[in-house]
Amino acid sequence: MKLTPFARGSAFCIEALGYLERDLRQLLNVSNLRDFERFIRVLAARNAGELDLTALGNGVGISSKTAAAWLSVLEASNQISLLEPWHANVGKRIVKRPKVYFRDSGLLCWLLGVSPPLPPDGPWNGALWETFVFAEMRKAIAASGKNRTLYYYRDNRGTEVDFVIVGEGTRLVEAKWAETAGNADSAGIARLSASGAKTGAPELAAPRGYVLCRTPFDHLLPQGEAGPAVEAVGIRGLARILDLSRPPDVMHSD
Numbered sequence: 001m002k003l004t005p006f007a008r009g010s011a012f013c014i015e016a017l018g019y020l021e022r023d024l025r026q027l028l029n030v031s032n033l034r035d036f037e038r039f040i041r042v043l044a045a046r047n048a049g050e051l052d053l054t055a056l057g058n059g060v061g062i063s064s065k066t067a068a069a070w071l072s073v074l075e076a077s078n079q080i081s082l083l084e085p086w087h088a089n090v091g092k093r094i095v096k097r098p099k100v101y102f103r104d105s106g107l108l109c110w111l112l113g114v115s116p117p118l119p120p121d122g123p124w125n126g127a128l129w130e131t132f133v134f135a136e137m138r139k140a141i142a143a144s145g146k147n148r149t150l151y152y153y154r155d156n157r158g159t160e161v162d163f164v165i166v167g168e169g170t171r172l173v174e175a176k177w178a179e180t181a182g183n184a185d186s187a188g189i190a191r192l193s194a195s196g197a198k199t200g201a202p203e204l205a206a207p208r209g210y211v212l213c214r215t216p217f218d219h220l221l222p223q224g225e226a227g228p229a230v231e232a233v234g235i236r237g238l239a240r241i242l243d244l245s246r247p248p249d250v251m252h253s254d
Contacts, residue, residue, distance in 0.1 A: 039067070049127075056071075071100075086166070088204070108131060112128075126176070146243070146244060162174050162175045164192075168243055170206075173210045173241060179215060186211055186227075211230060218234060218237050219232055
């Protein structure tokens with residue numbers, strides 16, 4: 001697979017890391033450069049996961065307050081993005097922590113020691129693909145000027161949906177690195193839809209479901225659990241998922 005955002009040379013990544021260490025260190029008055037570099041690398045390892053400031057701080061040996069301060073500057077300088085959880089009081093079971101994503105996939109790959117092309121079963125593939133999808137969604141929405149808000153969903157029963165997209169309807173999207181998708185990939189979509197139907201959440205009255213994967217052909221998945229029809233869609237179908245007027249400038253696999 002070949003994704004342009006991943007195709008960054010080591011010189012670029014070293015320069016970007018130098019910026020983080022030099023400029024942000026001054027902004028934050030970081031006294032221990034090694035701690036800050038470890039913080040960046042630990043954060044990269046937690047990319048596409050829930051933000052736990054206590055665990056993040058413990059992994060570096062700093063307080064959660066310091067971790068929060070460093071994180072806020074990374075967000076303000078557009079190095080990371082936070083994805084907030086969606087909720088409509090669905091049994092009040094939702095997880096309240098945001099998820100954290102690096103904005104530059106090339107820098108993220110470098111920090112993780114990953115070089116393209118990605119191996120078929122690499123341990124970071126799922127998180128990298130999810131990060132790429134999130135970045136392309138943000139870029140496409142910004143270019144269109146349309147009102148779309150991105151969330152994720154996870155509850156304490158284990159139900160999870162990677163992206164809940166609200167605006168002119170609701171779309172429930174799972175991002176999967178696989179080239180083919182099955183019913184297991186859309187189980188979270190079915191469960192969230194069923195939960196919303198029971199509680200009468202208006203945004204889940206008629207959601208559309210998608211598994212955004214590397215399939216070369218868009219197709220409906222076999223109907224599994226009760227819920228909306230779910231379509232497996234390749235990355236070039238992103239504009240259609242978002243209901244945008246023109247397709248985003250996204251990369252393709254080869």
